[in-house]
Amino acid sequence: MHARSVQAQTKVADLTADQTKADREVASVRARRDRDQTRLDSGQVTNPKDLQNIQHEIVALDRRIASLEDDELEVMEELEGAQSELAVATDALASLDARIADELAGLEVATAELDASAEALRAERGPTVERVSEPLLQLYAKVRESHGGVGAAALRHKRCEGCRLEINGADLREIAATPSDQVLRCPECNRILVRTGESGL
Ligand SMILES: [Zn+2]
Incomplete structure (x- = not known):
């Protein structure tokens, strides 16, 4: 039960790292695309060859962004699955802990009761023993x-x-x-x- 929880925790941590990496990658490609778009819109690039290159790059970057976003979505779905697995494992562990605590509390009560009755019997035995040869x-x-x-x-x-x-x-x-x-x-x-x-x- 504990192993299952640790496994789920590791999976969530790995996928969270994957998601952060994917986010960063998308952001970096998008920033480059925005820079290209700004240069295109500024009117400062006049050479037709340069303009065409920028336009081609924007198309390629759009494609790259779309593919990265697909990957990102996949990671997110996987992460959601792992998170709910972790929640189930954590719940099971918590209820197991609660059961153990209950049993221990019951055991403590029973032990205290036995101690008390043993004590009472010992107290009773004392005066009786004195009367026996x-x-x-x-x-x-x-x-x-x-x-x-x-x-x-x-x-x-x-x-x-x-x-x-x-x-x-x-x-x-x-x-x-x-x-x-x-x-x-x-x-x-x-x-x-x-x-x-x-x-x-
Ligand atoms: Zn007999």
Whole structure:
């Protein structure tokens, strides 16, 4: 996209230079023709041979001017085409830039939101960690590392919320009989299992 814009810019610059050159050429030939015409009109040239030469030159210069003007017109048309190509490329580039800016702004907002929620979670974790014994904390860290970042899960409606599997009746009876201060592990995924009021025991 950028390459296309640079290409169009180069073409416009080249054709603008061509147009300036053509303008200058036409102006210079026209000036010479005007000089001839002035000499002819002044009546100072009386020699018939000289007069004829001037007249011939004027005819030749008129032809040259017409041909140069044709060339000039061609360059102008080409320049117009290149200018509209450049405008299209510039527009496309601008809208691409705008889209990138939008995406970056969105990304910045999302990053700020994630930072804020991570900060809130860290703040929440602090007081919770203080209530947990050191051996349990170590066990939690170990299980979390080997279980995709989730070291402990709630037991809710007879189901471990870590592995989402339902605990069978025999295991449930065993869990129900275990003292509440003893750490439980999910018989399916081995995560630390936390009993809740809705465990279904
Ligand atoms: Zn489980």
